[in-house]
Each structure stands twice: as structure tokens, then as C-alpha cells.
Amino acid sequence: MIQTNSYARFFENNPLCRLMGIEVPIVQAGMVWCSGWRLAAAVSQAGGLGLIGAGSMDPPTLEHHIRSAREATQRPFGVNIPLLYKHAEAHLEVCLKEKVPILVTSAGNPLAFSEKIRAAGLLWGHVVSSVRFARKAVEAGCHFVVAEGFEAGGHNGREETTTLCLIPMVVDAVQVPVIAAGGISDGRSMAAAFALGAQAVQMGTRFAASTESSAHPAYKQAVVASGEGDTDLTLKRLTPVRMIKNAFYKKVLEAQARCASEEELRSLLGQGRSRRGIFEGDLEEGELEAGQVSARIREVIPAAEIVQRTLQEFFEVCTRLRLFT
Amino acid sequence: MIQTNSYARFFENNPLCRLMGIEVPIVQAGMVWCSGWRLAAAVSQAGGLGLIGAGSMDPPTLEHHIRSAREATQRPFGVNIPLLYKHAEAHLEVCLKEKVPILVTSAGNPLAFSEKIRAAGLLWGHVVSSVRFARKAVEAGCHFVVAEGFEAGGHNGREETTTLCLIPMVVDAVQVPVIAAGGISDGRSMAAAFALGAQAVQMGTRFAASTESSAHPAYKQAVVASGEGDTDLTLKRLTPVRMIKNAFYKKVLEAQARCASEEELRSLLGQGRSRRGIFEGDLEEGELEAGQVSARIREVIPAAEIVQRTLQEFFEVCTRLRLFT
Numbered sequence: 001m002i003q004t005n006s007y008a009r010f011f012e013n014n015p016l017c018r019l020m021g022i023e024v025p026i027v028q029a030g031m032v033w034c035s036g037w038r039l040a041a042a043v044s045q046a047g048g049l050g051l052i053g054a055g056s057m058d059p060p061t062l063e064h065h066i067r068s069a070r071e072a073t074q075r076p077f078g079v080n081i082p083l084l085y086k087h088a089e090a091h092l093e094v095c096l097k098e099k100v101p102i103l104v105t106s107a108g109n110p111l112a113f114s115e116k117i118r119a120a121g122l123l124w125g126h127v128v129s130s131v132r133f134a135r136k137a138v139e140a141g142c143h144f145v146v147a148e149g150f151e152a153g154g155h156n157g158r159e160e161t162t163t164l165c166l167i168p169m170v171v172d173a174v175q176v177p178v179i180a181a182g183g184i185s186d187g188r189s190m191a192a193a194f195a196l197g198a199q200a201v202q203m204g205t206r207f208a209a210s211t212e213s214s215a216h217p218a219y220k221q222a223v224v225a226s227g228e229g230d231t232d233l234t235l236k237r238l239t240p241v242r243m244i245k246n247a248f249y250k251k252v253l254e255a256q257a258r259c260a261s262e263e264e265l266r267s268l269l270g271q272g273r274s275r276r277g278i279f280e281g282d283l284e285e286g287e288l289e290a291g292q293v294s295a296r297i298r299e300v301i302p303a304a305e306i307v308q309r310t311l312q313e314f315f316e317v318c319t320r321l322r323l324f325t
Numbered sequence: 326m327i328q329t330n331s332y333a334r335f336f337e338n339n340p341l342c343r344l345m346g347i348e349v350p351i352v353q354a355g356m357v358w359c360s361g362w363r364l365a366a367a368v369s370q371a372g373g374l375g376l377i378g379a380g381s382m383d384p385p386t387l388e389h390h391i392r393s394a395r396e397a398t399q400r401p402f403g404v405n406i407p408l409l410y411k412h413a414e415a416h417l418e419v420c421l422k423e424k425v426p427i428l429v430t431s432a433g434n435p436l437a438f439s440e441k442i443r444a445a446g447l448l449w450g451h452v453v454s455s456v457r458f459a460r461k462a463v464e465a466g467c468h469f470v471v472a473e474g475f476e477a478g479g480h481n482g483r484e485e486t487t488t489l490c491l492i493p494m495v496v497d498a499v500q501v502p503v504i505a506a507g508g509i510s511d512g513r514s515m516a517a518a519f520a521l522g523a524q525a526v527q528m529g530t531r532f533a534a535s536t537e538s539s540a541h542p543a544y545k546q547a548v549v550a551s552g553e554g555d556t557d558l559t560l561k562r563l564t565p566v567r568m569i570k571n572a573f574y575k576k577v578l579e580a581q582a583r584c585a586s587e588e589e590l591r592s593l594l595g596q597g598r599s600r601r602g603i604f605e606g607d608l609e610e611g612e613l614e615a616g617q618v619s620a621r622i623r624e625v626i627p628a629a630e631i632v633q634r635t636l637q638e639f640f641e642v643c644t645r646l647r648l649f650t
Binding site: 010012030034049130131133148149150151158159160161162163164165166168182183184186189191192194195196197228230232233257258259292293295296314315319321322323324325 | 348389432446455456457474475476483484485486487489490491493494507508509511513514516518520521522553554557558582583584612618620621639640642643644645647648649650
């Protein structure tokens with residue numbers, strides 16, 4: 001097995017590695033029901049940046065996960081706070097109290113807590129799906145942005161810009177480092193993101209189906225079993241979300257096809273659908289958030305191995321492209 | 326200005342360049358109302374592969390364009406035949422009679438004319454949006470496939486797989502060379518496609534907005550003026566097509582939002598919408614087929630300059646990635 005740290009020297013001048021104090025520019029996305037302290041610590045320990053996903057935690061649970069991660073690794077890790085959930089402000093308070101060094105916000109207006117985050121001196125990034133939102137994030141004070149394309153799992157932008165189109169536009173538009181997300185699961189896609197100008201990659205679904213992910217084994221197997229066309233970005237009239245096509249998805253599709261009201265869609269969605277699907281493993285009635293890369297994921301492996309395999313392939317691809325220089 | 330042929334030696338071993346007898350692995354997509362003999366010949370003359378788009382021509386017009394292209398360049402060029410139009414078989418007959426060396430079929434079942442194409446010994450590729458269709462194309466006898474992602478303009482697949490996700494899957498699934506399409510407009514995106522394993526790229530919208538494109542100047546300016554989120558893949562209940570959001574698009578959207586019947590949608594679409602938009606320059610009532618890269622295109626330039634700029638940036642990116650090897 002190739003050691004991660006044998007690659008670290010190649011990234012000595014990588015702006016995100018320097019900014020974050022990490023060895024390799026691979027970020028594990030904060031994901032509901034998947035990314036507790038075990039996954040975040042495993043990725044950070046492997047040289048990347050692990051993110052605890054606050055979205056599916058109440059504030060005391062988040063505190064517990066931050067403390068557990070800190071016990072499990074001495075390397076930097078961060079927290080992802082989706083701003084659309086009710087606990088967002090309380091989550092931020094926990095992060096400030098626990099002196100989490102790196103914060104990634106998503107799914108909301110980064111201006112909302114900008115002053116508080118900046119006053120506390122956190123290293124801060126925001127997830128964006130467009131150049132417009134990237135500019136807003138930088139204006140709000142973000143030190144980096146995560147630019148996420150249409151193919152990504154979970155909540156997603158309305159403009160449907162794919163990672164291939166989005167990354168170069170965001171890179172050209174902002175001065176801060178850009179982390180590419182959406183459609184990235186291995187070294188080939190990481191190299192593609194770097195070719196487009198990204199300085200790091202964020203992988204979600206790939207890590208959701210890792211050994212240390214807190215997702216239910218049945219969910220991980222559903223990701224592994226998914227083929228092309230098995231996810232869809234749906235619920236566009238509420239908040240667009242990419243999920244695996246299952247019985248629940250088909251109900252949503254059927255309701256949308258007959259132009260069901262927004263109220264009916266909300267009632268169908270109900271409460272706790274993602275918990276039911278991802279954490280409890282109800283593959284029929286749960287919401288199985290996942291990206292298009294599900295079709296490319298064939299096995300559940302430890303997070304460190306994901307990092308190592310990705311790096312190995314990344315360098316193989318760079319060596320292949322070197323023939324052109 | 327850097328000369329194209331100064332780059333040709335880097336592609337001496339490129340399987341598609343060898344197969345096609347071209348210098349650089351850049352293909353200009355066959356596009357309705359854009360790619361007549363002037364554009365195809367200009368791209369071929371610049372070292373790439375120009376394709377005459379038969380979709381918007383009757384058979385005698387196609388014959389005229391093939392003969393004119395042959396007079397304009399001694400380099401290889403090809404014809405794209407979309408199989409969903411009524412003239413498809415007659416188009417094929419013209420290609421056979423005129424001994425066109427390279428054929429790209431799209432939007433239909435490649436088996437339909439497989440025997441005739443193979444018997445004539447044409448070099449043949451098919452445009453696919455999934456691994457499943459890629460395998461079918463190879464089984465039908467194709468020598469290469471064009472794998473086209475969700476972000477591409479014009480007619481597109483139902484599974485919405487983006488180029489970033491599609492290319493590595495297709496590369497892994499078939500033994501023939503893969504040309505990446507959708508979201509490619511410059512050297513960065515070309516390098517990304519090569520990182521993913523493609524051996525060539527096909528660019529549509531970028532060439533649609535070139536000097537030699539037969540599209541109406543108003544259409545070209547509409548592409549240049551488009552920003553992010555200004556195209557959408559719509560008409561999914563008929564044949565999905567990506568177009569610029571204009572007055573006609575809004576009528577389609579409105580009809581779909583109230584669950585209009587398929588008949589009503591067909592009647593709204595009517596006849597000649599793409600001609601009206603692309604060739605006649607009716608920006609309100611025409612169908613302005615274009616890809617997401619419209620947002621990245623800022624000027625109308627000659628086809629040869631597109632090829633040259635793309636190659637120059639491609640090599641710059643490969644040199645940058647070389648730092649990692």
C-alpha cells in the first residue's frame with residue numbers, strides 16, 4: 001500500500017493545503033447521517049480534511065462529535081453547517097466554543113453569520129453552485145469556496161451547471177482557492193478538477209460509502225449497487241436534491257407529473273426522510289441522497305484507502321498527461 | 326500566433342488522430358444550421374476534424390456541402406447524420422456515393438444502418454449518452470464513440486449523466502477510442518477530458534459561435550451574451566433538448582408546468598423552430614440550441630483560432646499538472 005505522506009511533498013505549495021495545514025488537497029464533504037467523527041477523523045488522519053456534518057445533529061451531538069474527532073486525530077478537521085436547518089446558529093456557537101479551526105457553510109446565505117465567523121477568526125468556506133454565489137461568498141468574507149456541480153448528491157443549485165462548466169468559471173471569477181465538488185470519486189476526476197483550475201477536491205458520495213461512514217450498511221450497498229441514471233435531481237419546486245431512484249422517489253415523481261401542489265409535495269416529503277433512508281437503511285421509503293458517481297462506486301472501503309487510491313491514480317493521470325509537455 | 330502543426334507531433338500516437346488521419350484530436354460537432362462546408366473545412370484545415378451536419382439539410386444540399394468541403398480542403402472531414410430525421414437513409418446514400426471517409430451518427434439506433442455502413446468501409450462513430458448506448462454502438466460495429474454529457478447543447482440523453490461522470494465509465498466499458506463531448510470549449514476542459522481518459526474532444530457550441538458557422542449572427546451573439554443558468558435541458562417528455570432560455574422556451578416551460586399534453590407540446594414546438602432560431606436569427610420565437618458552455622464563450626472568432634487557442638491552453642494545463650509527476 002502506498003503511503004499518503006509519500007505524496008505530501010507534491011502539495012507543499014498547494015494554497016489550500018497551506019491554508020488548512022493539511023497534507024493532501026482532498027476534502028471529505030460534510031454529509032447528513034454519514035460524516036460523524038469517525039469518518040472525519042479517518043480522512044484527516046489520512047492527510048486530507050475531514051468534515052463533521054452538522055446537518056443531521058442537534059448541538060450537543062455536534063459537540064460530542066467535535067470532541068471525539070479531536071481525541072481521534074491531532075490533524076486539522078472541520079465542521080460543515082448547512083444554513084437551511086433550524087440549528088444552524090446553535091451549531092455555529094458550538095464550533096466557536098470548541099474552537100473548530102475550519103468551517104464550511106452550505107445551503108443558505110453566507111452573510112447570515114459572516115460577522116460572527118470572521119470575528120472568531122475561523123478559516124471559512126462556503127459551498128456554491130454558481131459564479132454569482134461564489135462572488136457573494138467571497139464578499140461575505142470566505143477564505144475559500146467549494147464549487148459544486150449538478151452531478152453532486154444531496155441539495156443542489158437550481159441552475160444545473162455541471163462541475164465541468166462551473167469550475168473554470170468560478171476559478172476565473174474569484175481570487176480565493178476553489179475546491180471542486182460534484183462528480184469526483186477518484187484520481188481521474190481529481191485530475192480533471194485540477195485541469196479545470198481547482199486547487200482541491202471535495203468528495204461526498206465516495207466517502208458516504210466508506211467503512212467509517214455512519215450511514216446504514218444497506219444505504220452503502222444501495223450506493224454500490226447503483227448504475228448510471230439511477231440518481232435524479234428532483235423536488236426542484238421545493239429544494240432541489242439528488243437522490244437514488246427508489247419507491248419514495250417514484251412517489252415524488254408521480255406527484256410532480258400530475259402537478260401536485262407544493263403543500264402535497266411537502267407533506268409527501270414529511271420529516272426525517274433522509275434519516276430513514278441513510279441512517280436507518282429504509283431503501284424503499286427513505287430519501288437516499290447520493291451523487292451521480294454512485295454509478296462509479298463498486299465497493300465499500302476504508303476512508304484512508306479512498307485517499308490513497310485517489311492520490312495514486314491522480315499521479316498516474318498527471319504522468320500520462322506529462323507526455324504532452 | 327502559435328501554429329497548429331507545431332503541436333501535431335504530440336499527438337502522433339493518439340489513436341484517434343491515427344485512425345482519422347488528422348493532426349490534433351479536436352472534432353467539431355455536426356450541428357443543425359451551423360456546420361456547413363465552410364465550418365467543417367476550416368476545422369479540418371486547422372488540423373482537427375470538421376463535420377458537416379446533415380440534420381438541417383436535404384440530400385442534394387448535403388451533396389453540395391460535401392463537394393464544397395472537398396474543394397476547400399484536402400484534409401479529412403466527415404458528416405454527422407442524426408438518425409431521428411426522415412432524410413437519414415438518403416443522407417447515408419449521399420455519403421456513400423460521395424465516398425465521405427468518416428461518418429458520425431447520432432440521435433437514434435446505430436444498428437439501423439450498420440450493415441450498409443460497414444459494408445462500405447466507412448470509419449464510423451456514434452454519439453452516446455450512456456455506457457449502455459456506448460456498448461450498443463460498439464456491438465453495431467462503430468470504430469469510436471462520442472460520449473456526450475448532460476451539459477451539451479441540442480438533443481441529449483434522458484439519464485442526465487454529466488461529462489465528468491460519463492467519460493470514465495464509457496472509457497472503462499468499451500475498447501474503442503472515446504471522444505468526449507458536452508461542456509468542452511477550451512484547453513482546460515480538453516485537458517479535463519483527457520484526464521478522464523478520452524482520446525479526443527468534440528466541441529459544438531464553441532464552433533457554433535465561430536466566424537465560419539452558418540448560424541445567424543444574432544444567434545452567435547445570443548450564445549456570447551448567455552451567462553450561467555441561461556440554458557436548460559427541456560422538452561424531456563418529447564426529445565430532451567438543451568436550448569437558451571428565450572420567449573419560446575418560456576412558453577414550453579409554462580406549458581410543462583401546467584402539465585400540458587404531449588400533443589400540445591408537439592404543436593407548440595411545431596416545425597422549423599431550430600431553423601427559425603439558429604439560421605434565421607429569431608431570438609424570441611426560435612429554438613436556440615446551445616450548451617452550458619455558452620456561459621463561457623465571450624467572442625465569435627475564426628474556427629482555426631479556436632483550435633489554436635484550445636491547443637495552447639491544453640498544453641499549458643498539461644505543463645501545470647506536470648508539477649505533480
